[in-house]
Amino acid sequence: MSDELTAKLDRIPDPKTGKGLQAAGRLDGVAVRNGVATIVLKVEPDEAIDRLKADIESAAREVDEVDRVQIITTLQRPAGGGRDKAAPRQASAAAPRPARQIIAVAAGKGGVGKSTVAANLAAALAKAGQRVAVLDADIHGPSIPRLFGLRDIKGLRKTDTGIEPADAHGVRVVSMGFLTKPGQPVVWRGPMIQGAIQQFLNETYWGDPDVLIIDMPPGTGDAQLAIAQTVSIDGAVIACTPQDLALDDARKAIAMFEKTHTPILGLIENMSVFLCPHCGEPSEIFGHGGTRAEAEAIGVPFLGEIPLTIELRERSDTGRPVAFDDGPVADAFARAAMAMLDSAREARKPAPEIVFSS
Known part of the structure; x- marks a missing residue:
């Protein structure tokens, strides 16, 4: 065909x-x-x-x-352009910036709860009074619609102002999941993925949010490159679990952002401990403290530890991020979100000027 x-x-x-x-x-x-x-x-x-x-x-x-x-x-690239594919493309001066701050949430591998972290960071910021939007850039495995209770959205409407995001609890959301049937795989080559992400970023009417959270696909590939070449990201947050295996892959994600000149705002340790729903006793199922040690070793901020609870799983399945509620998990996400914003402010500070006396 x-x-x-x-x-x-x-x-x-x-x-x-x-x-x-x-x-x-x-x-x-x-x-x-x-x-x-x-x-x-x-x-x-x-x-x-x-x-x-x-x-x-x-x-x-x-x-x-x-x-x-x-x-x-x-x-279309100009003929004879010869740019290094790994270098980020500067956004056109005529293209409006999607948000005042753009922060990517990434992971070196799947299964570490990256999308859950992205959704709850967005929810924590919204709860704190920020205007927040989320771009689900995980084209092959979009999870944001389920996490925000938007699984019944059929398609995206485009008006004279652009693509209209869906709204979930006051957070504006765009996802590839709105354009596919449940269970339908997205079998696309690199250029299709890049084109879809570029359209979502440039043609969506985001409404001038304070923060745009981009839920990145796991790993390093076409989607990550498309984002780096389309918009200037203020920084990236790396989600990880305490396991050595997960930390190995997190280092690859960090290296990828360094190649595209994107600041690393910090690391978050997800599933840090399991909190028993009966007695509240913590269990270190995946180990503990590995992400903090890695952050200290490479000299980037450690943004916090997110415990694993039954409540977190239930809220994720029902489509209301737990960060909107009260409790230890919500408090952990709130602290991580504020630490993330503090790190972003530090990343934007100009380098100190050195003045030599004559």
């Missing part, structure tokens, strides 16, 4: 060269899955593409298996 769709798209002339879109190198990805045609189209800055997008949608609907068409645009 993808080959058939590509052939139809290649009959559409590129407005600049007159060649077919495929021959002109304008197609960065074409896929048809579960009735949805996804086309990644390279565009140039300020290029008018409304007519071109209409022609693409019309051609895609000629394929029998296509019920819906989504077109993702990516910025």
Whole structure:
């Protein structure tokens, strides 16, 4: 089906060269899955593409298996650009900044509770009176809709002001999970992932939040690179468990942010201890203190320890982050969120000026 769709798209002339879109190198990805045609189209800055997008949608609907068409645009690099792919791209001066502060929550591996940490940091900030938004950039495994009780959202509405986020407990949320059916995998190549994240960042009407939390996918790959190349991040928080295995992968995430010149705001130790629901006795299931020791060893702030409780699991499943409530876990997230903001303020301070006397 993808080959058939590509052939139809290649009959559409590129407005600049007159060649077919495929021959002109304008197609960065074409896929048809579960009735949805996804086309990644390279565009140039300020290029008018409304007519071109209409022609693409019309051609895609000629394929029998296509019920819906989504077109993702990516910025076409200038010829001979030769940039280092690892270096962050400076955001265009004309592009509005999505939020006053942009903070990424990341992890070197899956299974450490990164999305739970991201959601609850956002909830803690909202509870403290901050205007908060969350971008779920985990394209392959979006968890934010469940964590915020937004699993019934079907699609994202786009108006003249941009993509409209969903609202959960006063937090504005955008997620790939709103665009897929439950249990449906997102099988995309790198350019499609990059294009989707860039559109979410640049075309969403965020409403000028104080803080935008980006829930990063685990590991280091196309999504992380797309974010680093699209927007200037104020800093990254690394979520980790006390295990040595998790710490090994956390170091990889830290190295990735260092390569993209993103400050590390600190480390959070998730599942630090398990608090018994009956007696309150802590049990160090995954060990304890490893993340604090790692933060001290590499010279970055340690933002706090988050205990594992039945309440945290229940609130995550029901879609109301525990940080909105009261109790030891909520207090732990509140302290971590404030420490994160303090670290972000320190990261933005200019370097001291050295004055030599004559």
